[in-house]
Amino acid sequence: MTTPLLRVDNIARQYTRGTFRKQVTFTLAANFEVATPRIIGVLGPNGSGKTTLFELITGSNKPSAGRVLVKGQDIHQVRTHERDRLAIHYHQSYQVRHFKQGKPNFLLEHAATDSPWVHLFDEPQFNTQDGYIGFMLDFFQRLKQSGRLVFLCMHPNEPYHIDILRESCEEFIFVHKGVVTQAQDLPTLMRDERARNYLGALAERAGAPAALQPA
Template identity: 60%
Template sequence: MSAPLLVLDDIRKVYTRGRVIRRPTFTLEANLSLEEPGIVGVVGPNGAGKTTLFEMMTGSNAPTSGRVLVAGTDIHGVKYRERDRLAIHYHQSYQVRRFRKRIPSAFLAPSPTRTPLVHLFDEPQFNLQDGYIGFMLDFFRKLRDEGRLVILCMHPTASWHLDILAEIAGQFLFVAGGGVTRMADFRSLVAEQRFRLYLGPEMTRAADAIAMAARSSTR
């Protein structure tokens, strides 16, 4: 039996400040397993830790405790320049290749893969010109169909952002309150009260309408 594509094994990231007495200023915790290829939506308020989560997943920000396993390999034990052969992080339109080096790369292991298994898109820029959104969604589906795990982080500020999430993502991760909550589908996400508060009244009405339309189409 093959290992899950991505495991966050009791990861915990604590930021502190203070020269003499270090006091925690922010903590993020996650414990979950994404076993198979698919497309996962990530949402949550600004400052909730979504980018920190992505950085830990791709090996550029080490967790305070816990492990990130990509297909069974601890990505933080892999040579820095080869970590994007396991998981690759795109922020908007560029690849993130920034690593906090604690251990000389010579003491780390090579990547067991040559091409990334996990693709993380951090608030990608969706151009509204004709056909562009469809092209991007087809690209995400192509990666999934090739056996990859696609993780798409969006900050919904318009109803069409919600349309994209509802159409493309098979499940969701809601990042808020220092934790990561897994949601089975878009309807479950919309039913989450913290998500509704995050969206606000106008966007919540749009989300309800999209969820209702999706429910009607599956009957």
């Protein structure tokens, strides 16, 4: 049996406030598996938990429950400075996300690879005027062809953003109020009222039937 590239195994991250009488302010929960190399689009409103999900996958945020397995290795049990050998998080202008060290490294294991299997792009800055967009889209495809898994998180506000997602991504994840939902393609995602409302006027371009478009 082939080991999946990524297994998000009943992962959860809960945020609370208060010292003596703690109140839960936000909870993210996810449980999914990606077996083979592909490009996955990630959508959702601001504050829904998309970046938290990416941080949990890369081991830069400590889960309240569950685990993340990259090629069968629990990334939260890997030495802090080696976690980006399994999964790497690029935020906006492609800088790599860093994180604080928790458990001492000598108590953790070494990464089983030198090159990350999972690449997570968090709202990259695409500009149609500078020609960089074509380079990045080609880069995503080359990562996939080399056996890697790519997550492309975008906050669409232009029609060409929808075109990028539709043409580049093979499946989608929608994050809404901490709930993670999978869809096999963009039209399937558009059957979800929450996703249609999120995209608003762009829902039709994403494949929502006229009868289901937001009012």
